Amino acid sequence: xxxxxxxxxxxxxxxxxxxxxxxxxxxxxxxxxxxxxxxxxxxxxxxxxxxxxxxxxxxxxxxxxxxxxxxxxxxxxxxxxxxxxxxxxxxxxxxxxxxxxxxxxxxxxxxxxxxxxxxxxxxxxxxxxxxxxxxxxxxxxxxxxxxxxxxxxxxxxxxxxxxxxxxxxxxxxxxxxxxxxxxxxxxxxxxxxxxxxxxxxxxxxxxxxxxxxxxxxxxxxxxxxxxxxxxxxxxxxxxxxxxxxxxxxxxxxxxxxxxxxxxxxxxxxxxxxxxxxxxxxxxxxxxxxxxxxxxxxxxxxxxxxxxxxxxxxxxxxxxxxxxxxxxxxxxxxxxxxxxxxxxxxxxxxxxxxxxxxxxxxxxxxxxxxxxxxxxxxxxxxxxxxxxxxxxxxxxxxxxxxxxxxxxxxxxxxxxxxxxxxxxxxxxx
Numbered sequence: 001x002x003x004x005x006x007x008x009x010x011x012x013x014x015x016x017x018x019x020x021x022x023x024x025x026x027x028x029x030x031x032x033x034x035x036x037x038x039x040x041x042x043x044x045x046x047x048x049x050x051x052x053x054x055x056x057x058x059x060x061x062x063x064x065x066x067x068x069x070x071x072x073x074x075x076x077x078x079x080x081x082x083x084x085x086x087x088x089x090x091x092x093x094x095x096x097x098x099x100x101x102x103x104x105x106x107x108x109x110x111x112x113x114x115x116x117x118x119x120x121x122x123x124x125x126x127x128x129x130x131x132x133x134x135x136x137x138x139x140x141x142x143x144x145x146x147x148x149x150x151x152x153x154x155x156x157x158x159x160x161x162x163x164x165x166x167x168x169x170x171x172x173x174x175x176x177x178x179x180x181x182x183x184x185x186x187x188x189x190x191x192x193x194x195x196x197x198x199x200x201x202x203x204x205x206x207x208x209x210x211x212x213x214x215x216x217x218x219x220x221x222x223x224x225x226x227x228x229x230x231x232x233x234x235x236x237x238x239x240x241x242x243x244x245x246x247x248x249x250x251x252x253x254x255x256x257x258x259x260x261x262x263x264x265x266x267x268x269x270x271x272x273x274x275x276x277x278x279x280x281x282x283x284x285x286x287x288x289x290x291x292x293x294x295x296x297x298x299x300x301x302x303x304x305x306x307x308x309x310x311x312x313x314x315x316x317x318x319x320x321x322x323x324x325x326x327x328x329x330x331x332x333x334x335x336x337x338x339x340x341x342x343x344x345x346x347x348x349x350x351x352x353x354x355x356x357x358x359x360x361x362x363x364x365x366x367x368x369x370x371x372x373x374x375x376x377x378x379x380x381x382x383x384x385x386x387x388x389x390x391x392x393x394x395x396x397x398x399x400x401x402x403x404x405x406x407x408x409x410x411x412x413x414x415x416x417x418x419x420x421x422x423x424x425x426x427x428x
Contacts, residue, residue, distance in 0.1 A: 012342055020342040020379055022297055023405025027339040030403060030410055031299045031377045037319030038299045039388050039402035039414075041073075043081065045295040050085035053287055056265035060273045061283040067111055069250050069288025070096050072385040073296070077404055077413035079103035088131075090286050094121040101128050111247075111286075113160070115182050116140075122147050126155065134158045134208050134247075136183055141195060141202075148201035155201060158208040158247060159235075161189045163227040165211045165220060183209070189231050190238035197239045206245025206282070207232060213289060216253040216261045218271045224248060225275040248272060250286035254293040256382045257335050265290070289385040296384020298323065298400075299339065302376045303355075313350045315372055320354015321361045322397045324380075324387045328360050336364060339377040344370040352378065356395050388414070396422050 013021040020027045023042035030040055050066070057064040067088040070079075074091075079100055082089055088109040091097045100110060108131040114121070115136045122144050125133055135141050135157045148155045160183035184192045189207070196204040211224050225248060232243050252263045265287070272283065300317035307313045326332035336352065338344070346368035354361035363380060391399045398417035403410045 012337070014342055018341065018343070020337060020339045021408075022379075023410075024408030025405045025410050027297075027299055027379055028377055030405075031301070031339070033410070034401050034403055034412065035416060036299050036301045036377065037317070037323050037400040039323075039383070039400055040297050040299060040410075041292070041384055041402065041404045042295045043404045043406040046078075046081060046292060047085060049287075049291045049295070050082070050087055053265040053285070053290070054086060056269045057283065057285060059266075060269050061279055061281065063280070064283045064285070067247075067250075067284055067286045068291055069286045070100070071389055072288030073292045073388050074099060075388075075402070075414055076103045077411070078292070079105050088284075090288070094118070094124050097121070097124055097128065097130070107131060111158075111284075119143060119147065126151055126153075129153075132156045132158055132205060134160050135192075135196070135202075136160045138184075138188075138192070138195075141192060141199075145199045145201050151201075153201075154203045156203050156205045157196060158206045158245070159184055159189060159192050159196065159204070160208045160210075161186065161228070161231055163209050163211070163224055163231065165209075165224050165227060186227075186231060190234050193235040193239050197241060204239070204241065204243070206243055206247060206284070207235065208247035208249065208284075210249030210286065211251060213251045214253045215251045216263055218252075218263065218267060221248065221268060221271050222275050225272050229276060244280075245282040245284065246276075247284035247286065250288055250290070252287065252290050254289055254382060254385075257333050293385035294382050296382070296387070298380045298383040298387065300378045300380070302372055302378055303374055305350075305372070305374075312366075313348065314353045315350045316353045316355060317363065317378055318355060319397075319400065320356045320363060321358065321392075322354070322356060322394050323391050323400050324363060324383060325390050325392065326386055327362055327364075328358075329390075334364050334380050334382065336367060336369070336378055336380040338370055338372065339379045341370050342379070347371050352380075356397070393417075393422060398422065 015021050015026055022040050053066045057066055065088055067090045068082045069090045071092050083105055090111045092113045107128045110130045112125050112130050112133045162180045162183040196202045209228055211220055252268050300319050303316050305315045321328050347370055349366055349368050351366055352364040401416035402414040404413050
């Protein structure tokens with residue numbers, strides 16, 4: 001794990017006009033052409049991170065598989081990039097599955113997660129020939145076996161297991177501890193595996209865990225690897241079958257602030273390999289945030305400001321918790337610059353507020369920035385993951401557009417919502 005600054009702020013991309021660029025495009029020009037708030041994704045960075053993860057895993061596990069966690073950010077354009085980069089795909093709902101299939105993604109490379117899949121969603125998965133369904137609980141196991149029985153095929157499944165490991169991250173994004181809504185308990189895992197083996201229509205292909213998100217302490221992965229190997233052995237002893245596939249989930253952290261630690265795919269894979277040096281095992285990992293998080297920024301136009309002497313100066317932008325709810329949900333921290341003077345020395349400490357009718361609608365508490373004027377463009381970094389995915393229409397604010405930029409050329413991949421769009425589902 002390395003110190004920060006070497007990715008987030010080193011060689012901050014600035015053009016000859018002194019403006020911040022992203023993916024090679026002038027951010028002021030992007031804001032003018034596409035409006036704000038605007039999600040901007042550096043496609044080259046996305047592709048580079050896909051390759052780095054795939055290379056790191058294959059180095060130690062030739063039959064390993066990198067599975068992109070679609071919940072981080074998912075749309076047709078992202079789906080196509082993931083396919084081109086040779087990654088598989090993790091979906092967690094009928095909606096994500098539908099978009100993936102309609103985008104032409106190979107269903108055999110789809111892994112379907114979720115703690116409460118409906119019968120309709122499971123029927124969709126069977127109809128679309130989804131490669132692997134990760135069974136989360138007894139109810140799903142029984143329902144899926146029954147539904148698969150109406151088809152002519154054996155459905156490949158993994159069992160999701162909560163290994164009892166508490167990752168060092170925010171409590172709301174810990175998912176591997178014993179007290180979790182996700183997965184079978186360790187005690188139930190061998191029983192569930194035996195139930196799958198004895199079922200008529202399910203094929204047990206592997207086991208899965210996911211201990212949380214935004215993890216920088218890799219000791220959690222070392223413990224997860226050791227624990228899952230023991231669970232694997234317990235299942236093999238109970239069932240008499242050999243499991244060759246082990247999915248250790250995703251969750252490695254990214255840099256949100258300049259001094260945040262930097263974790264690399266090589267470091268993650270090495271931690272796994274130190275505890276599991278069997279290169280013939282088919283290891284799966286599920287990065288989402290790492291692939292897309294730092295590749296994305298959000299551009300805002302600054303509007304009003306309010307100075308409370310001796311307390312705080314609020315600077316408001318034209319977006320907020322509707323396009324980035326993570327601050328309100330997790331007390332997430334972000335770094336930002338003014339797009340027309342990203343290298344200028346700060347002169348004042350301010351807090352960046354959104355425009356929603358909520359006192360908690362804040363994007364950044366206390367950041368030092370140069371002199372700010374209404375109409376300036378603010379760029380907030382590391383907003384690629386869970387911003388577009390979690391965007392809402394609270395206060396009936398239309399959701400932003402999103403552009404992917406490759407080699408300086410922007411491409412609109414999601415258009416901005418209009419006021420008319422807000423009426424499309426209303427029934428008179």
